[in-house]
Amino acid sequence: MAANRKRKKLSIEEKITVIETVGSGQSQRSVAKLFDVSKTQVQHIIATKDELLLEYQETLNNSQSRPKRHRKTNNEEINEATLKWYHERRSQNLPVSGSMLQEKALELSRQANNETFKASNGWLHAFIKRNGIVLKECNSIMSAVTEATAKGHGDLAVPSSSTTPAASQEQPSTSSDFVTDTYQVQDIFNFIETTILYRAVPDENLASLVEESKKGIMATERITVGLCCNLTGNEKEMPLVIGAPASKEDFRGLHTDNLPVTWETQNGAWMTTELFDKWLTNFDAKMKMQGRKTLLWVENSPSHQVNNPDITSVRIMYYPQPQLQPLCRGIIDTVKSSYRQFLLQEILARRYQHKSMDQMVKSVNVIDACYWLNYSWEKITCEQIIYCWQQAGFPVVCATTPAQRDHNLDRIAQTILDILKFEGVSLEDFYNCDLDLPTYSVIENHHSSPPQQCLSASNSPPDKPTINSYEEASELVQKLKQFAAEKNNTSILNAAMSINKEINWQVAIEND
Missing domain, CATH: 1.10.10.60 (Homeodomain-like)
Incomplete structure (x- = not known):
């Protein structure tokens, strides 16, 4: 038998290149062949990439901190x-x-x-x-915007002087003006809104629900969600959720301040100038307390034209096109697909509690939606966020690749669709059914339909419950959630939501 080949040891630079090559889409087997190492070595490098990237960063820092002889490289x-x-x-x-x-x-x-x-x-x-080049010397924060301007999309849009807040009066009117600005990477943020049809299921009513939502008719079936994070991904603001004025049954007495999101109401569940100004004021106050000057990228929409002279720590820049924004480069899609996975798991768990699909869907309330959105937002990693900023053209000097999509969750979601006999809409279309819905009203003097009350559970749990299945456990947890909301007990509600999520996951696995 031939002697085992001696294992080749890769340098830290070569390991970083391995990570980048795999991230570009090449298979681990082909990368192993390219670097003349085993596939096991490549797998180990990918599994420990976070530690390797940190080690590489420290190596670069150390090499800069001590004098050394300059060696000429081939490049x-x-x-x-x-x-x-x-x-x-x-x-x-x-x-x-x-x-x-x-x-x-x-x-x-x-x-x-x-x-x-x-x-x-x-x-x-x-x-x-x-070469001592740092971000503040790379004065173009986003070359993609400059390129869009050069291709005829027009100058970067800013409000007129009549609607421009005092803190934004010095904002540039062109991309060439903008590139003279300097901000640290951790002080650059993106705020974006998206619409979610929070009860939507892939049935025959989905298409009409989407169309009606465009006009604001189904205000009680939709919510507008605002997400904000910085370029490094280590600061994610609490999600902003805008819904129709809630009936008493929606929150069962729970104070909205105790939700894991910032809850606001508006008749059509739209983002408005007043709501954005309120959110911006709170964000500015937070930055002031931290002694920071920040740059906030937002869509150029009527709802973002605010006039608040007290905003002094946040400078707003407007995108010429919404789809150029970093959070549009995969983050919104990921949050929505995760939310819909929670929704499908919940409906599957409730199928024995209600006689019809309509009752199952209507049993989903805004409390559920707020928690699922928060879970989905928390699952977004720094790596995913940095990658999306890179894709938007920002000079992020960091070796990173997009996180791999968990296809196992997609497979489970598809299985649930089959169990519930949803037909005619693919899983991908279901994930993206509300992706392009407007977040602000484009119809003047439009009146939304009055809010509809959510169905509430009617039966109280037995004195000595006997639990024989996950479905029965889910039913008891639903009642516990109702009890916690009525008593305004956030601790119990948080615990119940966590238990509920775990039960739904087990139900989904059992039916896979």
Whole structure:
């Protein structure tokens, strides 16, 4: 038998390249062959990528903190030419982003017939560190907006002087003005709204529900959700949820301040100037307490044209097109698909408690929706957020890849659709049924239908309940949730929601 081949040891730089290569879509087997290592080694590198990225960062920091002899690399000519190009751009006050540096370096490598050079994120990180380039010197916060302007989308939109808040009066009117600004990565935020039909199921009524919601007719079936986070992903604001004025039964006496979201009401469940101004005022107050100056990217919509002279720690910038925003690059989709998985699991768990599908759907209330939204938002990782900012053109100097989608959850969701005999709508279409619905009213003088009351549980639990199945356990938890809401006991409600989520998960697995 031939002797076992000696295991090849990869350097930290090579391991980072392995992570990037797998993240680009190549299979682990092909990457293992490319680096002449075993597939097991590649799997171990991917499993420990967070630790490796941290180690790589510390290595770069240490190398910068101690003097060392400069060694010329095979790519030194490309590095020097790229640096020269960078200084020329900055001397002309032209925008430079991380992606632009990578593109220029690749162009120079092709001119030099250097086929081995790869302008990876690891190369970019090292290049910026080595030459003392920091974000505040890379004055283009988002090259994608500059490119959109150059292609005829027009200047960056800002409110007119009559509606511009005092804190925003110095906002630039063009992208070329904007690139002179400087902000730390942790102080750049994106706020975005989306509509969720929180009771929608993939049945014959889904299409009409979507159409009616566009006009604000089904105000009690929809909620507007506002999500906000910073570029590094380590700061996620509490979700803002806007619903129709709630009836007493909606919250069963629970104070809305005790929800895991910021709850607001509006007749059509729309975002309005007043509601955005209220949210912005609270966000500004938080930044003031922390002594920070922040940049907030929002959609250029009528509901965001506020006039508040007290906003001084937050500067607003408007996107020329909503789809350019970072949170539109996968975060909204992920939150919505996660929410619908919770919804399907809940309906499956309640199918023995109600006689019809209509009753099952109407038993889902805004308390459920708020908790599921919060769970879905909390599941979003820093890695996912950073990747989406990168995709939007921001110069995030960090090697990262999108988190892998959990197809097992999709498979379980599809199984639930089959069990409940939903036909005619694919799982993907169900996930995205309300993706493009408006978040603010575009119809003047439109009156929403009055809020409808949610059905409440009618039977009290027996004195000595006997639980023989997950379905029976779910029924008792529903009553416990109602009891906690009526007593305004947040601790019990939080615990009940956690138990409910676990029961639904077990029911979904059992029926898979």
